[in-house]
Amino acid sequence: MSGDIILLVEDNPDDVELTLRAFRKNNMRGEIVVVRDGAEALDYLFAEGAYADRNPMDRPALVLLDLKLPKLSGHEVLRRIRSDERTALLPVVVLTSSREDADLIESYSGGANSYVRKPVDFNEFIEAVRQVGVYWLALNEQPPR
Amino acid sequence: MNPLASINLSTDLALVEARGKVRTLAEDLGAQAVAGTAVATIVSDVGRRAIKDDLPVTAELAIEAVEGRTIMQVRLSGVSALPEVEGLRSRFGIEAISSTAVDGGRPSVELRIPTSTPAARVDEAFLDRERARLIQRSPGQLLEEVQRQNVELSSLLEELRDTKNALALKARELETVNRELESFSYSVSHDLRAPLRAVDGFGLALLEDYDAALDETGKDYLRRIRAATARMARLIDDLLSLSRLTRDEMHVGRVDLSRLAEEIVAELREGEPGRNVDVTITPGLEAEADAALTRVVLVNLLGNAFKFTDKRDPARIAFGAETVDGRLWYCVEDNGAGFDMTYADKLFGAFQRLHTTDEFDGTGIGLAIVQRAIHRQGGEVRAWGEIGTGAKISFCLASPRIGG
Ligand SMILES: Nc1ncnc2c1ncn2[C@@H]1O[C@H](COP(=O)(O)OP(=O)(O)OP(=O)(O)O)[C@@H](O)[C@H]1O
């Protein structure tokens, strides 16, 4: 088992900073790897491109996935993750600003493990991140790798 | 016999002409319409046979007075017998008189059709008028008429095609607008919220991490920034729900308004357990409506009623219905703060309010949503209010009815 790596797929630098802050506020341990678009997320997961040196067996414990991303959308990234047997069981939490039902439905039918709408109020955001962390990192039994 | 018209049944056009003239004369003389049609058909059948066999046949139309009544005559020369004339006598009183060839002339059959015109009315002027009417239907004029109608028809067709194209264009435009609306509300929901989250998050970070560096005024400013951010987030959400109201498909079915109102009131009571609110709901009010839209309407109207009565003890709220101008109006009435009727028409605009946020919280989207939800269903909404007395909002739907 690798240490708890959380892969944060997020293009907005403010959201990256705030998410990291929310993790710190919740005293969540583990390494957070930030990738800035959908293509980079796949490169990281499958140890390709800029991440070719990475051991592909070191998979993150959790992927936090924004939907609106440059290059490949979050939905597309999710589909690739689910259709590759190496990552088919990886826990993916969609973390998005979108309040559109269509996004919620597409995420779940694409195989997302949960869907969190990022609230504007930062205190609520910290709470949402805390719940995601508690459930997916502390309580949830990891699938066999 | 001094004929009013005489037609050689030698061309297709002549058949059309003869047919038309027989019918015109029969009509003008007040013969039974079916009799006129029957004779006209016989004439064109005879003519068709004559053209086929290349025999010369002439149709002559004339009028004769018999015992104070006018008889219409159609003489077909060159014809010796008319098998189809059997039965016409019994049905329309039409007589057929055959004459064999006399003096080297041609055999003929004369059809005599009774009419309702008194013989006294048939004078020279009458005959002249009738002759003129029959001349109007000469082959040239007929042709012209057909051509004119053709032109008319093709311009109608063109118009139809234009309309069809215009409609298709409009449909495409609408589709584009809808798609734009989709992507607009998507970016409203996504792109507009992201920066707000940053403003709020970093504002809070300043308050938390730089507490010592900020004096009370600085902190107050930051708190205002955060409050404004929260308000903006709410405005965005409200705007979105307003646009969603027009985007979502409608499903019309039977909706139990009374039960819906009960449910909503129960939720509202739960939200404000300390309050003393008298609610009266007329049972059994039903409508053919979209359930989701109707729920939105009642949530907002009852929500307003609860909100604007918060200084009343007891607050009184009623949901009922009344018939005005033959239409059933559902109404939500309260004894709350009320409003100045001068501005009644403003209430339904988006973000329009008649009270300050200090007095009553809100963004002013509720009634705009109500109006849109009702208009979408083909209904109408009205507001009545009096400062210090209360308010009453009434709405009707396209096809209201009371059930039991
Ligand atoms: N029952 C009522 N009694 C008195 N005033 C009312 C009532 N309902 C509506 N109004 C007036 O109409 C305005 C618009 O109502 P609307 O429901 O659109 O907005 P709101 O209730 O202020 O805010 P929101 O519904 O967005 O929370 C209100 O601000 C208020 O001034």
Ligand SMILES: [Mg+2]
């Ligand atoms: Mg309201």
